[in-house]
Amino acid sequence: MHQEAGEPPAGVYRRHLESGRLGFQRCAGCGAAVFYPRVVCPVCGSADLTWETSSGRGIVYATTAVYRREGDPYSVVLVDLEEGFRMMSRVESAPAEEVEIGARVTLRVDHEGDEPIPVFVLRDEER
Secondary structure (H helix, E strand, C coil), X not given: CCCCCCCCHHHHXXXXXXXXXXXXXXXXXXXXXXXXXXXXXXXXXXCCEEEEECCCEEEEEEEEEECCCCCCCEEEEEEEECCCCEEEECECCCCHHHXXXXXXXXXXXXXXXXXXXXXEEEHHHCC
């Protein structure tokens, strides 16, 4: 997916999600994977960023269960993606207390209203 002239990186990222994929940028200057999308590389400062599509496969780096007054707790996780970047999300396929560090997960794009939301499922429970 290409970035149109003048289109902010967040717009390209959203278009990836709307098509069921996770987009991220790669710096042509230093090779770093860049996520959340930006205008310049946070590592070397280059503005030469290209878009790639993630496999969506990763490993849970950190996890916590968030408890609320009503309803079941939900997980908040940091996931290390195969392409070399880390993102915050949640795991939807297991109770929050059962999500473990090191769990293998795969991206799934859910929708909350009109918003595409990247979440993860445990890899053993992919659909």
